[in-house]
Amino acid sequence: MDKSSFSLHALPQINIRGKKRPGRGYGSGKGGHTSGRGQKGQKSRRTIPWSFEGGAIPLSRRLPFLRGKGRLNVLGQKPEVINVGQLESLPAGTKVSLELLIQKGWVSAQKTKSAGVKVLGRGKLTKKLSIDEMVVSAPARAKIEKAGGEIKSGLRAEAFGSKAQARRGQGIKEEKIKVEEAVKETKKVKTVKMVGMAEIVKEKKTTEKATEKKAKPRAKTIKKSSKPAKNRLLK
Secondary structure (H helix, E strand, O other): OOOOOOOHHHOOOOOOOOOOOOOOOHHHOOOOOOOOOOOOOHHHHOOOOOOOOOOOOOHHHHOOOOOOHHHHOOOOOOOEEEEHHHHOOOOOOOEEOHHHHHHHOOOOHHHHHHHOEEEEOOOOOOOOOEEOOOEEOHHHHHHHHHOOOEEOOOOEOOOOOOHHHHHHHHHHHHHHHHHHHHHHHHHHHHHHHHHHHHHHHHHHHHHHHHHHHHHOOOOOOOOOOOOOHHHHHHO
């Protein structure tokens, strides 16, 4: 280094002052007896969390629970989204696949592997394209088919965002069908039981009537004369 160009403000920075560590001795900048926290009290003894509200019920416990079947869907992975307007820049007759979208940089490779891609219907589409291995919404499907394109995946917007979610939805549908069948079977069993009970009651009634007829003695029948009582007394 030239002595002529040497100056104090141009010297390289060698030492960097570190953060103060209270309670680590007098040389730390905040050592000694109370270490800058003051004498006694809650704040001098421990760090208080941001959610602490002085002993009252915190906000996290005051809020109502989120209930229902889809309460954990928010935590699940959402698919990568691409609109029909972006696909307009592609040449006509191209096969739109996940590899092509990753190559173009429109979607991330990591998210597509886990959650897949969903095509939405925002924008205009005039070119004939073939969509493969993607979930397609109803408006996007209408625009692609209107332009003369085709969708090979066969997935609709009603299906879930990812393959795992789709499998889960299929499982739920199967469970519903099983439950409905079980309910029908129970109804059939109940009707059969009711019919059987009615028949048993009828049989009981008939048997009781028959026993009553056998048990009752025959009443003596008095023959009534055709002549009146007065004539009989005169004779």
